Amino acid sequence: MKSAIRINPKDNVAVALQGLESGQSVQIDDTSIIIKNSVKRGHKFAVTKILKGESIIKYSMPIGYALRDIEAGEHAHTHNIKTKLDALETYSYTPESVKNLTAAKERTIKVFKRNNAEIGIRNELWIIPTVGCTNAIGDQIINEFKKHVSLEAIDGVYIFKHPYGCSQLGEDHENTKVILQDMVKHPNAGGVLILGLGCENNQVSDFLETLGSYDKSRVKALVIQDVKDEVAEGVLLLNELFINMMLDKRVEVPISSLRVGLKCGGSDGFSGITANPLIGRFSDYLVAAGGTSVLTEVPEMFGAETILMNRAKDEATFKKIVTLINDFKNYFKRHGQTIYENPSPGNKEGGISTLEDKSMGCTQKAGSSKVVDVLNYGEKIKRQGLTLLYAPGNDLVASTALGAAGCHMVLFSTGRGTPYGTFVPTVKISTNTELFERKPNWIDFDSGCLLNNKNFEELTEEFIDYIVEAASGKYVNNEKNNFREIAIFKQGVTL
Numbered sequence: 228m229k230s231a232i233r234i235n236p237k238d239n240v241a242v243a244l245q246g247l248e249s250g251q252s253v254q255i256d257d258t259s260i261i262i263k264n265s266v267k268r269g270h271k272f273a274v275t276k277i278l279k280g281e282s283i284i285k286y287s288m289p290i291g292y293a294l295r296d297i298e299a300g301e302h303a304h305t306h307n308i309k310t311k312l313d314a315l316e317t318y319s320y321t322p323e324s325v326k327n328l329t330a331a332k333e334r335t336i337k338v339f340k341r342n343n344a345e346i347g348i349r350n351e352l353w354i355i356p357t358v359g360c361t362n363a364i365g366d367q368i369i370n371e372f373k374k375h376v377s378l379e380a381i382d383g384v385y386i387f388k389h390p391y392g393c394s395q396l397g398e399d400h401e402n403t404k405v406i407l408q409d410m411v412k413h414p415n416a417g418g419v420l421i422l423g424l425g426c427e428n429n430q431v432s433d434f435l436e437t438l439g440s441y442d443k444s445r446v447k448a449l450v451i452q453d454v455k456d457e458v459a460e461g462v463l464l465l466n467e468l469f470i471n472m473m474l475d476k477r478v479e480v481p482i483s484s485l486r487v488g489l490k491c492g493g494s495d496g497f498s499g500i501t502a503n504p505l506i507g508r509f510s511d512y513l514v515a516a517g518g519t520s521v522l523t524e525v526p527e528m529f530g531a532e533t534i535l536m537n538r539a540k541d542e543a544t545f546k547k548i549v550t551l552i553n554d555f556k557n558y559f560k561r562h563g564q565t566i567y568e569n570p571s572p573g574n575k576e577g578g579i580s581t582l583e584d585k586s587m588g589c590t591q592k593a594g595s596s597k598v599v600d601v602l603n604y605g606e607k608i609k610r611q612g613l614t615l616l617y618a619p620g621n622d623l624v625a626s627t628a629l630g631a632a633g634c635h636m637v638l639f640s641t642g643r644g645t646p647y648g649t650f651v652p653t654v655k656i657s658t659n660t661e662l663f664e665r666k667p668n669w670i671d672f673d674s675g676c677l678l679n680n681k682n683f684e685e686l687t688e689e690f691i692d693y694i695v696e697a698a699s700g701k702y703v704n705n706e707k708n709n710f711r712e713i714a715i716f717k718q719g720v721t722l
Contacts, residue, residue, distance in 0.1 A: 229244055229254075229680075230243065230244055230245055230247065230251075230253050230254075231243050231244055231247070231253045231254075231255060231272070232244055232500065232678075233255050233256065233274060234285060234286055234287075234499070234500060235284075235285075235286055235287035236256075236287075237284055237287040238274070238284045238285050238286070238287065239273060239274055239275050239277055239281075239282075239283065239284045240271040240272060240273055240274060240277075240283055240284065240285055240303050241253075241255050241260075241271065241272060241274050242269065242270070242271055242285075242496050242497070242500065242578065243266045243267065243268055243269065243270055243271075243272065243496075243578075244268065244678050245268050246265070246266070246267055246268050247262045247265065247266040247272070248262065248265055249262055249263060249264050249265055250262065253272075253300075255274050258274070260272075260274060260299055260300045261299075261300050262300045263298055263299075263300040263301040263302070264301060264302050265302070266302045267578065268496075268578075269495045269496025269497055269577050269578030269642070269659075270302060270303075270304055270496055270578040271283075271285065271302070271303040271304065271496070271578065271580065272300060272301060272302055272303055273297045273298065273299050273300065273301050273303050274299060275299050276296065276297070276298055276299050277293045277296070277297040277303070278293065278296055279293050279294065279295050279296050280292055280293060281293050282311070283303060283308050283580075285584060285587065286499060286587040286588075288531070288583070288587055289311060289583065290308075290530070290580065290581050290583040290584040290587060291308040291309055291310050291311055291580060291581040291583055291584065292308070292309060292311050293307060293308065294306075294307050294308065294309050295307055303580070304575075304578070304580050305575055305580050305581075308580045308581060309581070310530075310567050310581040310582055310583060311581075311583065312529060312530050312566070312567045312581075312582060312583060313566075313567075315553055315556055315557075316553075318532075318533065318536055318545075318549050318552075320536070320537075320539070320542050320545045320546075321533075321537050322537055322538075322539065322545075323537045323538060325538055325595060325596065325597045326595075328511050328512075328514060328515035328595075328596060329515050331512065331688075332688075332691075333481070333482075333516070334481075334482045334516075334691065334695050335479045335480060335481055335482060335695075336348070336479070336480060336481075336482050336484070336485060336695055336698040336699050337477040337478065337479050337480075337698075337699040337700065338477060338478065338480055338484065338698065338699070339414070339417065339475050339476075339477060339478075340478055340480070341414045341442070341445075342442050342445075343414075343440075343442070345414040346414055346480055346484045346635075347413075347414035347415040347416070347417070347635070348415060348485075348635045348636065348652070348697075348698045348699070348700075349382045349415040349416075349651075349652070349700075350381050350382050350415075350417040350472055350475050351381065351382045351383050351384070351385060351415060351416055351417065352381060352383070352384040352385070352416070352417060352418045352419075352420075352465060352468055352469060352472060353384075353385055353386070353387065353410070353416045353418070353419045353420070353650075354368065354369065354384075354385070354386040354387070354419075354420045354422050354461075354465075355386075355387055355407055355410055355411055355419055355420070355421055355422065356386070356387075356388065356389065356392065356422045356423075357392050357407065357421060357422065357423040357424070357427060357429040357430075357431055357434055358391070358392030358393050358423065358424050358427035358428075358429055359388070359389055359390040359391060359392060359393070360392075360393070360424045360427065361422045361423065361424050361451060362386070362388040362389075364422065364451055364457055364458070364461070365386040365388070365422050365461075366386060367458050367461075368420075368422075368457075368458050368461035368462055368465065369384055369385075369386060369465075371458055371459075371461075371462050372384065372461075372462045372465045372466070372469075375462070375466075376466070376469060380472070380473045381417060381469065381472050381473070381475075382700075384465065384469075385650075385709075385711055386422075387410065387650050387711065387712075387713045388712075388713075389403075389407075389713055389714070389715060391403040391429075391715055391717070392407075392427050392428065392429035393424075393426075393427040393428045393429065394428070394721050394722035395428060395717075395719070395721065395722070396719060396720055396722065397719055398718060398719060399717050399718060399719045399720075399721075400428055400429070401605075402604065402605060402715055402716050402717070403429060403715050404429055404433075404434060404437070405605035405631075406605055406627065406628070406631045406713075406715050406716075407429075407434070408434065408437070408438050408439075409605065409607065409630075409631035409632070409633075410630070410631060410650060410713070411438065411441065411446060412438070412439075412441055412446075413630065413631075413633070413650075413651070414635070415635060415650075415651055416445075417445065417468075417471075417472035417475055418445050418446075418447075418465075418468030418469065418471060418472050419445065419446045419447070419468070420447050420448070420449060420461065420464050420465055420468065421434065421435070421446065421447070421448040421449070422448075422449055422451065422461070423448065423449065423450045423451070424450070424451060424452055425450045425451065425452030425453060426452065431448050431450050434448075435448060444471055445468065445471065447464040447467065447468060449461055449464055477699070477700065481516070481517070482513065482516050482518060482695065482698075483516050483517030483518045483611070484518070485513060485518045485519070485635055485636075485694075485698055486518065486519040486520075486521070486608055486633055486634045486635050487509075487510070487513065487518075487519070487520050487521070487634055487635065487636055487637070487638055487694075488520075488521050488523070488626065488629025488630065488632070488634035488636070488637040488638065488651075489506055489510060489520055489521065489522045489523075489592040489593065489629075489637075489638055490523070490524065490592075490622070490625055490626055490629060490637050490638065490639045490640075491503060491524070491527075491588075491589055491592065491639065491640040491641065492622040492639060492640075492641050492645050492647070493573055493574075493577075493641040493642060493643030493644055493645050494570070494574050494577065494579060494585060494588060494589070494640070494641070494642050494643070494658070495574070495577025495578055495579065495642025495643060495658055495659070496577055496578025496579060496642070497577075497578075497642055497658040497659050497675070497678065498579075498588045498589070498640055498642050498658045499587060499588025499589075499591055500588075500658075500677070500678070501658045501659070501674040501675055501677045501678060502640035502641070502642070502656045502657065502658040502674040503588050503589065503591040503592045503640050503658075504591050504683075505640075505656065505674045505677070505683070505686060505687060505690055506591075506592040506594075506638050506640055506656065507591045507592050507593060507594035507595070508594060508683070508687045508690075509594075509638065509687065509690055509691060509694065510592065510593060510594040510596065510613065511594035511595055511596050512687070512691060514594070514596040514611075514612050514613055515596075517611055518611065519608055519610075519611050519612060519613075519614065519634075520593070520594075520596075520612075520613050520614070521602075521608065521613075521614045521615070521616050521629055521632055521634055522535075522590070522592060522593045522613065522614070522615050522616070523615070523616040523617070523618040523625050523628060523629060524589060524618065524619070524620040524625050525551060525552065525555040525615075525617060525618065525619065525620075526555060526559075526566075526569060526582075526619060526620045527569070527582075527585055527586050527589040527590075527620045528552065528586055528589070528590060528615075529552070529556070529566065529567065529569075529582055529583075529586055530581075530582050530583035530585075530586040530587065531583070531586035531587050531589070531590040532548070532552045532586075534590055535548055535590060535593065535598055535615065536548045536549065538595075538596070538597055538598050539597070539598045540597045540598060540599050540612075544598055544599065544600065544601065547600075547601035548598065548601055548615060550601075551601050551615060551617055554617070555617070555619075558718070567581075567582045569582045569585065569620070570582060570584070570585045573643050576643075577642050577643055592638075592640065593613055594613070596612065596613040597612065597613065598612075598613050598614070598615060599611075599612035599613060599614060600612070600614045600615075601614065601615045601616075601617075602614060602615070602616045602617065602632060603617050604616070604617045604618055604628060604716055605628075605631060606632065607631075607632055607633050608632050608633040608634075614632075616628060616629065616632055618716065619716065621714070622639075622645065622647055623647065623649070623712060623713070623714035624714045624715070624716050626639070626647070626648075626649035626653060627649050627650065627712075627713045627714050627715065628716070629649075629651075630649050630650050630651040630713075634651060635651060635652075635698065636651050636652040636653070636654060636694075636697065636698065636703075637649060637651060637652070637653045637654065638654050638656065638694075639653050639654060639655050639656065640655075640656045640657075640658060640674075641655055641656070641657060641658065641662070641670075642657070642658035642659060642662065643662070644657070644662050644665075644666045644669055644670065645669065646668075646669050646704075646705070646708065646710050647705070647710060647712065648703075648704075648705020648706065648708075648710040648711055648712070649705075649711065649712060649713060650711055650712075650713055652697060652702075652703045652705065652706055653703065653705045653710075654671050654672065654693075654694070654697060654703050655669055655670045655671050655672070655703075655704060655705070656670070656671065656672045656673075656674050656690075657670045657672070657673050657674060657675055658674060658675060659675035659678065660673055660675030660676055660678070660679070661675070662675070663675060668704060668707075668708065669704055670704070671693070671697075671703045671704050672690060672693055674686065674690075
């Protein structure tokens with residue numbers, strides 16, 4: 228195994244693939260470099276002398292500037308690197324030529340076809356509370372329901388708890404309603420019970436009136452203040468939905484029907500070398516096959532946004548990306564927060580020094596496809612291809628937003644590890660093999676083998692095969708562990 232890697236020949240830093248000690252000789256291309264001080268695995272060191280004020284180049288792009296002279300072989304990190312990013316910027320459309328991609332191999336997945344022609348990769352029975360006050364009643368209904376039925380014919384029954392639905396105003400109230408409505412109509416659910424209290428802001432009557440077109444045989448509602456025995460009534464409604472779902476069978480469809488969300492969390496210095504490029508290759512494959520991928524985490528596009536902007540399919544889409552970026556920067560400013568207060572302590576411990584460093588790795592999940600659309604928070608996918616979505620970097624909020632947009636699953640890269648899963652299957656891809664071996668109950672797929680000279684093309688094929696299996700019914704770890712959570716973007720006042 229090599230001890231270090233320079234990602235691009237233009238880079239003036241390399242990444243340690245293992246811990247390096249002072250005085251150790253490291254070979255970078257044709258040059259031997261003596262390490263000046265210890266460098267942790269995943270961290271950077273200079274491959275040539277970098278003068279104070281000069282750009283630190285990684286991924287062939289600036290990720291910050293040197294706070295002082297950095298000698299060749301010296302550890303380059305937060306102590307001697309600072310972000311070059313500032314506040315709002317003015318952008319110009321400089322479209323790049325993006326080659327037309329062709330799917331290397333046609334694949335099919337086995338799914339459930341819904342009456343509205345959408346497909347679901349799971350056939351689950353859901354309880355969705357309109358307000359947090361009904362969470363515990365939902366648990367009671369499920370527990371009683373399970374006493375009387377065998378769930379072998381479906382993929383399980385679950386409640387998605389949250390603390391919202393009342394005491395919210397304006398945008399927060401609307402966000403709660405819209406995200407929950409998106410979930411009610413998600414095709415991974417074969418049946419949904421909407422569970423209301425009766426006195427909340429998020430009234431069931433208004434919720435149903437603004438829900439739009441939906442299959443009334445698949446969606447039921449219960450206001451628990453209106454009935455004497457809410458558990459018994461809830462069990463009856465779940466049973467109606469369940470009987471209908473028992474007739475559902477998987478059928479084979481092209482992989483072009485699949486929609487995936489692209490997410491990373493607990494990133495480290497290897498995220499932009501292994502897992503994120505692997506996800507990017509899958510995204511390109513899926514888009515070329517006619518499918519859809521969605522990239523979010525807008526604050527983790529800062530510093531790499533021009534790469535996405537210049538891949539916009541046209542100038543109108545470019546302008547939408549500019550609005551996406553600047554609107555999120557203004558969100559920070561409205562709350563008096565520093566726009567570039569990122570990366571997290573865990574990111575820094577893993578070797579990420581600046582937001583540009585993090586963003587250059589993060590955006591690789593989007594591969595090299597054209598950006599065909601931009602969605603606001605709560606909006607549903609409208610076009611096949613690569614889409615950007617307005618949502619924060621927070622794992623719980625962003626993953627929920629991807630599912631609400633209509634993604635059937637989320638592909639989630641991580642270098643530090645997280646057990647989290649949202650209401651759609653959340654596939655964890657480790658950036659390093661050590662994490663995969665330490666947390667096999669969290670991690671579904673290891674991309675760390677790429678650091679041991681594993682062939683990228685071969686691993687991409689293996690990853691595509693894995694996703695086909697997961698989409699066709701193979702449970703991923705968050706499902707096996709029943710780690711299923713939602714979080715809704717909140718910005719305003721709580722009454």
